[in-house]
Amino acid sequence: MQTYFYQLADFIGTQTRREETWLAYLSAEESNFVRFNQSLARQAGSIRQIGLTLSLIARQRRAEARLTLSGQAENDRAMVLAALAGLRLDLDELPEDPYLLYNQIPQSTEHVGDSRLAADAEMLDQVLSQGKGKDLVGLYAAGAIYKGFANSFGQRNWHRVDNFNLEWCLYHAADKAVKNSYAGTHWDNAEFARKMAASSEQLSILTRPPKQLAPGQYRAYLAPAAMNEILELLSWESFGVKAQRNKQSPLLKLEDGAATLHAGVTLQENSRDGVAPGFQADGFIKAATVRLIDGGKHAGALVSPRSAREFSIETNGANAAEAPEALDMAPGHLHRDDVLTTLGTGILIGNLHYLNYSDRRACRMTGMTRFATFWVEKGEIKAPLNVMRFDDSAYRVLGENLLALTAERDLILDSGSYGERSTGSARLPGGLVKDFALTL
C-alpha cells in the first residue's frame, strides 16, 4: 500500500502545473469485522477501502476532493486526473482564502508497527468457545490501518498499524451486563481467556437482586471507562482554539479564568504516546504534547492550520476539527486496590452512556450509568444498580467534588468505526467524587 500510494503521489506530481500546489492524504484499511450475539455469529465480513483526499491550491485558493480508490493503478490515475480537472474548475469559482495554511517545509516520517493478529478461524473458535453457555454480545474488529501524506514539496509520511479490538458484554438479563475489551497488536489466547474469566466473575455479582436508588447526591467512583465518556464529551468543542475564541466551548469559564478545576486535573494531548499518526492532513507534524489543562487551570488549545491563520497564532498540528486523538490525563495518588475502601459507601460506576450537555455555560452534562455499576457499602460491593441518570457540572465532578484520581491509568483504544476504524486513544485514571448528582 505504501509503495502504491507513493507511486500515485509521484503521478500526481507529474500532472500538476508549476503554479499549483497539491496535498494528498490517504486513509485506508483492510479490516475484518465479526459481530456476535448470544455467543453466536450475527454478521461476519471483510472490508477493503482506500480513501484519498486530494487538495489543489493556487492563487491563494484551495479546493478539496475525496476519492475512493480501487487500488488498480490505471483506474485510480484516471480518477485522479478527473478530480484534478474538477478542482481546477472549482478554483476558478472561488475567492481568495485568507485562512489558507499548509506545511511547506518537508518533514517525511514513517511508522510501521509490529503485530501478530489471530487467524479468522482461530479468533472465531476462541470467542465462541469462551462464550459458550453465556450470553456474549460484541464486535471483533481487526486488520491493517494505513495513513499516508504526500505533497508537491516532496514530503512523504506513512503510518501503518495492524491491530485488533474485541469489545464484548456478558449479559445476565435485561440490561444487566459486564463489559470488557481486549485490544492490541499481538493476540494471545491466554490473555483473552483471563479477561473472559474476569468478566465471568463480575457477572456473578449481577445475579444479585438490583438496588434502585432515589435521585440525590452520592459518593461515587468513576472507572476509567466512565471518565473516558466525560472527557469524550468535553473533547467535543472544549479543547479547540476556534471554539474557545468564538465562545462556544463548554469550558468557557475555565478559559476565561472565571472557574477552575481540581488542582489534580492535568490534561494534555499526547500524540507521542498515542496510536494515531503523527502527521495531519495539511502536512504538519503534530506537537509531541499539547498541554490543555494544567493543575486545574486552562493551559492551551489544539490549533489547526486554518485557526492558526485566522487567529494569527502557531499551529500545533491539530486536525481540522481540533479534537483530541490521544488525550492523556495525569494520574493521582489513589491506588486502585484501595478504591472500594476509600469509596466506603457509594456507587461504583463501571461506565457511562450517551452523554450530552444540559447547560453548556455551566458545563453541566447529563448521561446514564451503564454496565457493571454497583452499590458499595463499607468498601464491599453489595448489589448491582438499576440504571440512573446523572446531571452534574464538570466544574463540580472534576473540580470541587473531585476527591482523588487513581495512580494507575488505563489505555483505552477507541473502538469507533464510523466510516473507518479509529486510531484514537486515551490514557486515563479513575476518579473518586462526592455528591455526584443523580436525577432520574
Place this chain on the structure above:
Amino acid sequence: MTASFESTFKRVVPAVDFCSLRFVEETTELLSVRQNVAEPPQSSVDRGVMISVVDKGGYGYAATSDLSESGLRTAVARAHEWARLTAGRSVINYSTLAMAAASGHYRSQLQQPALTGKREKFDMLRAESAECKIDDRIIDWSASFWTTHTRQLYVTADGGMVEQDFDYLVPALSVTAFDQGEAQTRSFGGRYNGFCQQGGVEIIARSGFPGSGKRTAEDALALLAAANCPSGKMDVILMPDQMMLQIHESIGHPLELDRILGDERNYAGTSFVTLDMFGAYQYGSQLLNVTYDPTRAEQFASFAFDDDGTRAEKAWIIENGILQRPLGGSISQARARGAGYDLRGVANSRACSWNRAPIDRMANLNIEPGSSDLADMIASVERGVLMRTNVSWSIDDSRNKFQFGCEIGQLIEHGKLGAIVKNPNYRGISATFWRSLAMVGNAGTLEVMGTPFCGKGEPNQVIRVGHASPACKFADIDVFGAEA
C-alpha cells in the same frame, strides 16, 4: 454501468444458497461560508460494492472499492469464506431465509435540478451570511449547503435487480451571540441539520433559508436577554424540530427489531420493548398514531426497496396508542419467528454505504397529524413552555429514561404565548411519556424534518432518517432550565 455490473456479477457468482451484489456510488459537495469567508469547498466521490454470500447456513460479506472483475472475484471468495466459517454457529440458519429477488426502480423527485456552478451557491450563502452580523454581540456565524447524489444497485444471483437514485440537500445556518460571559447559539434548520430533505434546489426555498440569517441572529440576541426556562411540572408544546428528536429516540430506536433481539447490546443498547408487546401494548395516548412512511417524496429516507431487496410500503407502527409492529426487516422478522413471534415488520434493513452490512434502521418514522390548531393548543395551556429546535439529547440504553434540550423556549401563561426563555430542557421516561400526549396538531403544523447523523451498529454506521411531525402537547412534564 448496470448491464456491466450484472454481467460481471453473473460471471463471478459461486454455487451457493444465496449471493447478492450491492453497489453504492455517492457524490457529495459541502459548501460553507463562515463569517462571510468562503471555506474551501469539499467534494467527494465514494463508490464500492458489497458482496453477500449465504451458504450451508452461514453468512458472510466482503466489501471492496476494487470494481474490476478480479476485485469482485476476490470479494466473493472472502464473503464465501466467512459464510463457511460461520455455518452452524450463527444466530439463525441463514440458508432457511427466503431472500427477496425484487426488481424495480426509484428516483428522487426533483422539481428543480441541482445548481451546477459553485459560484451561484456561494453567492446565496454569502448573501445570507452578510445578514447575520446585526450587532457587535454576534461573534460567529456560518451558512452551508450540503448536497448528495446517491446511486444504488442491488443484484441477486437469482435474478433480482433494483436501481435507486437519490438526491439530498441540507441547508443550514447558525449564529452565536456573546455578552457578559454567556454565549447563545441559534440555528436555522437545527444545529445538527434537522432540516434535511430529498429533492432538488427547490428545497432551499421550501426550507425558508432565504431570510434566515437576520431572523436567526435576532433570535440569538433575544436569547442573550432572556430569562432561564422555569423549572417544575408543566405542560409543554413541542414543535416539529424537537418532535423529530423525541420520535427518533423514544419511539424509533426502541422499536428497532435488532435492538429487541439483542444485536446492539454491546453498543447502542437494548430496548424496554419486548417481543410480546406487539399488538397489545399501550405505547401512548389514543392520540398517538405513528407510521413508517417511505412514500413521502420529499422526506429524507424515502425509497422503494430496502438494502435486502424488500419492497417498502407505508405501515402503521402505533395506531391509536397501541403498538402494532416493530421496525424490523426480513432477517429480523425471521429471527423473531424463530423465537415464537410472528411479527409483521417493515422494509428497513439498511446500510449507510457499500462498506457496511444492512441492519434495522428506522428510515422515515412519522407522527400522523391530529385535529388541533396550534392556537387552540396554546390556548389550552394554563402554564407551560413551547419549545423549538433540538440541541441536546440523552437517553438510556433501554431507550427509556431521557433528557432533551432545545435552543429556544417561549412561556405560555393563561393560554397566551409570552416571553422567550433560554436553555429549556425536559426529562421523562418513554414508557409513560407518550401516554401524556394531550393534543396533536393538525396538518398545518406538520413539518418534514430528519437527521443525516443517526448512529448505530457494529461496525458503526451513520445513516439518514426522516421524521415528519405536527406540533404536539404533553401534559405535566418535568421541565427545567440552566443554573443561575
